[in-house]
Amino acid sequence: MLKYEAIAEDLRKQIEDGTLGQNERLPTVVELCHAYGVSKITIRRAMERLKKDGLVSSRRGSGTFVKRSASFEENPLVTGLNEHAEGFTAQHAKAGDAVSSEVYDFAVITPPAEVAELLGLSAEDFTYYHCRTRIANDLPIAIEYTYMSLALIPGLKLHHLYESVYRYLREEVGLKLGSFHRAIRAVPATEEEATRLKTEPGAPLLELEQVGYLDSGIPFEYSRTRNVGSRYVLNNITLA
Amino acid sequence: MLKYEAIAEDLRKQIEDGTLGQNERLPTVVELCHAYGVSKITIRRAMERLKKDGLVSSRRGSGTFVKRSASFEENPLVTGLNEHAEGFTAQHAKAGDAVSSEVYDFAVITPPAEVAELLGLSAEDFTYYHCRTRIANDLPIAIEYTYMSLALIPGLKLHHLYESVYRYLREEVGLKLGSFHRAIRAVPATEEEATRLKTEPGAPLLELEQVGYLDSGIPFEYSRTRNVGSRYVLNNITLA
DNA sequence: AAGTGGTCTAGACCACTTC
């Protein structure tokens, strides 16, 4: 086994058995160099492996931290990682499409227990909840059910849902978005979804379930996006 | 822009404008070090970027080569990359499932024009074609439609389709599998598929379309795998 | 034997945060 692989495995075990707890800072790169008797680039490769697997995130100037993702160990379905998130708006703007939204629900609620757990919230914490369709060139492409942490995003308003929420988070709230854990399924449209998406009940939808993390490793959103199968193809895929 | 990014962009342009042609060998790492006035690790990072984007593949002892993937420029839907392919058999063996197959079709044919193009074949070249279902614990999970290059795999027999084709390719043919270009869609089951998969016509299927490459960059297979939506979740996802 | 890419060392220097 290569040195960087052995180091990554050792740190992974420490994270999985709790020696390194959620949100805990790892030793610095230099400390790890001394501890394992290797040079910086070898530690760096081990860290890249752990980042790819969604276990840690690094911030220049601060350190490298264990992500709050223990719940994912229990749910092996959702273990991917996506850096450099682009929202629906950015994806379609590139193609020159006219993008709009229809909002069906927007409220502040206490989320379902499994959502609260994925977001690292207690039973008393609030989240925003919204359901909206995303429309490109007058054709509905997807319906989104999203929970976002109220504490992290104090000022979300209805009108943001008609624009780009990610742009708002980045530019106005100043959040730094990090990685995403994702799972993908094919599911049938409910009657309500069929009406909202202008398709047939039971029509195949491509569902992306995701938890979004800030670059600090704190989860900020849980969402399910259901894309009309005949209008959407997912490209640029890597399976880990 | 970082040095390795600038070098990757420069090489990408040379590949896209044809200065570096399909299957052509790039300059060696040491030559690139001198050409760009940088050290090995910087060239290495640029190469990792190009590999991730599916433009080149490297073989230790031989060099780094432009992949035969020009046709993907015309089809932006299929531009992902997946190293370290695991077949259905390996995935389910881990989970301790009983894996089997049902083969509905196995023949040597001249493939459809678009498949021939993706595989870099002429109109006169032959491929294997097979359709089979993959079954775990007596429940059909997926149906596969696959074209494999006859010239690369002289000895494929029916009985291999009841076992692991990838294991056969690796261990008996001695092929080294490289990366995969993939696209994902949700599609409805046809009547025939519904019967073979023990589900309903129109039921949502998660389709993975892929072109598989050897580590030399030569494409060896084109396949569409349609997974029953209610029995299959794709995890460990990275969107590039 | 000669050439190839892959891993790794022991740092220097930089961008960024404030542990």
Added chain:
DNA sequence: AAGTGGTCTAGACCACTTC
């Protein structure tokens, strides 16, 4: 000012292929 991770140098050494 001190500490953090990120990029990069100029190699050494190794695994693998035969350009």
